């Protein structure tokens with residue numbers, strides 16, 4: 001019976017997108033882009049907000065070095081004033097002349113490149129307010145799309161974050177975030193980045209929101225709660241597999257209630273489910289393994305080098321053999 | 330209340346009709362002995378109807394009335410000493426003072442209820458209902474003065490005992506044997522050298538008189554009529570003979586044969602109807618012929634006397650201690666601030682055998698948090714020896730021994746066999762010593778319960794953990810991190826202080842580091858551990874249990890120290906204790 005919680009914590013520290021270098025750079029880029037749009041666009045006015053994994057704090061460092069940040073631009077206008085969503089997106093693209101910008105169907109993407117390697121990109125999502133309080137319409141479509149492909153899609157980009165906050169209590173929520181990060185890193189390490197072969201991060205997040213159960217134990221003496229990430233992750237993967245009949249359908253818990261894996265083909269889906277099965281088997285094997293070294297090697301097969309290898313016994317790893325004691329008699 | 334006010338109160342009581350034909354007692358009567366003896370400064374007298382008889386009564390008030398009960402007297406001299414609870418001058422003992430709360434704003438009601446209780450006491454006497462109270466209160470009715478201190482164990486067997494004069498107390502001591510007498514004689518002596526011992530032995534030989542201890546069986550019938558004043562030889566002999574078994578009677582005959590002295594004495598144990606017993610004494614002088622209690626005739630003068638009891642069988646229950654603990658043996662490791670308090674408290678709780686183990690001498694800088702106070706300027710014996718001697722001197726009949734050694738050495742050298750104890754209690758406060766002891770004792774198949782107690786700095790709290798075989802967990806479990814702890818550190822999971830801080834202070838450089846805590850913290854910890862020990866020894870607690878007290882933390886936080894999540898728990902829950910001590914992966918007990 002292995003636990004490897006120390007290793008999972010180190011793994012989490014290694015992969016999480018924290019408030020350190022990369023994230024600071026990302027925020028700088030984001031602010032520069034937004035300032036530029038405000039300067040050049042000349043109306044309508046907008047407010048911006050973080051969304052996606054940045055807002056959910058479930059971001060992981062990309063394996064290929066392509067950091068991204070999702071920003072929502074909430075324009076103070078209406079659908080009726082902008083019947084063509086692509087027109088408004090084009091205004092944003094125009095304001096960013098000089099940047100490497102691409103008008104893509106779901107958003108406007110700004111790339112920062114160094115030696116032709118994509119290093120950072122900022123996804124700008126263009127919204128106008130909906131009639132329902134708090135809801136928005138997302139500008140969908142790209143230049144040259146036929147009319148049916150262009151739409152103002154009714155959505156709530158902050159719903160996942162709100163759902164995460166209301167579904168789990170503080171420490172359990174953190175475990176949920178960690179487990180999402182582990183799944184995302186597994187996705188990045190095991191699927192090609194291009195196309196729809198890889199399950200979307202937002203889909204994995206929504207799946208966790210639906211099926212994650214915290215795994216923890218209370219130490220009644222110390223009055224502390226300790227989380228068991230391996231068990232929680234294994235439980236979630238098992239639940240996802242159980243719902244893959246045969247497609248895994250995970251719907252956004254808010255309008256438009258899309259199936260977040262809908263773009264995966266039958267073949268892509270079957271590969272995804274098969275790999276999920278392998279992960280499930282691997283996690284169970286690690287859980288049952290009495291040897292922490294071999295359990296850690298099993299996990300490294302799925303999560304890559306950032307998951308630490310256990311070489312010595314766990315007690316030898318404990319630091320501080322001489323500590324100050326307040327006990328007296 | 331002032332005398333004039335009391336007279337006014339007395340008039341008020343008359344007017345309230347407490348007694349028929351009631352009137353205020355004339356001032357000159359208040360100069361008589363009955364009034365002076367009981368401090369009565371105002372009184373009323375009149376008639377009350379008791380069981381069909383018209384009885385003349387008097388109700389006296391003292392200056393403390395109504396904060397004190399009034400005194401009630403039966404004026405009919407024929408009843409004095411004839412019914413239980415009616416004494417000299419007809420004073421009626423109707424209520425123990427202890428255990429009453431008086432309505433100080435309602436003097437009339439207090440007097441009325443007091444009178445009603447006194448009348449009920451007299452009524453029960455007249456009908457004979459409370460005849461057994463003569464025995465219940467025998468020590469009160471037993472004439473004669475207190476003549477000495479009884480140190481021997483008042484058990485069930487008739488046996489010879491000795492009386493001698495305690496030189497510095499100028500009173501008799503009644504002891505089991507010569508050895509017990511020697512113990513009493515040498516107790517105050519700082520040195521036990523022959524030069525000191527020889528005169529004491531000689532003194533004993535000069536003053537010793539043989540006598541008998543006779544425990545009566547069941548509750549004896551009081552003589553009828555109950556003797557007023559001194560009893561006759563025949564009345565005493567009858568009380569004894571009528572209340573012995575055949576076996577005891579034969580033993581008494583053997584022991585009274587061939588008396589060689591002109592004087593002897595008997596200490597009688599008289600069981601009380603409502604539990605407990607009395608010890609009363611009879612002295613025989615100028616004996617001609619056989620023992621006055623033997624069947625043969627002879628002559629002797631007889632004097633009754635009372636005994637002040639100093640035997641643990643009597644004193645321990647009086648102190649709230651538990652008599653069954655007398656047979657219990659406790660090994661106390663560590664005689665510091667906690668251990669010092671604990672040793673005394675365990676004895677006061679009734680523990681009969683105590684072994685103290687501590688190699689250290691008392692250090693002057695700890696004087697203000699050790700029960701022994703400042704060390705003597707002359708000799709520096711180990712705390713264990715000094716504490717054992719102190720306790721032994723104050724509590725006769727308790728076996729206390731000290732061992733000036735570390736517990737590790739004592740065990741290595743076989744000086745201590747822990748299996749001979751009913752409880753091993755460690756108050757060293759040193760987690761390394763305690764964990765060693767825990768591991769060592771865990772290997773023993775027949776180990777006694779193990780109790781560890783320690784405190785934390787600056788009044789933040791203290792702990793007591795008892796480890797028992799019938800349930801899982803041990804001390805090392807507390808030092809075993811939870812298997813899911815992502816950042817395990819070496820710490821005590823029970824600690825109120827957050828891990829990774831330094832608590833010791835230094836008064837004067839190297840080697841003088843000390844943990845700051847006060848004597849009150851030690852006392853509170855000792856109390857927690859002591860109560861736990863008594864529950865375990867009494868067989869009322871059979872599981873492994875951790876209890877803690879938590880202080881307010883003001884001084885602790887002011888010192889810039891941080892508390893642990895455990896400190897956030899409810900104080901009441903911490904004191905009630907938790908049995909979930911066990912930790913999977915404990916290297917000593919294996920979490921089982």
Ligand SMILES: [Zn+2]
Pocket residue numbers: 802803804805806807911912915916917918919920
């Ligand atoms: Zn243990």
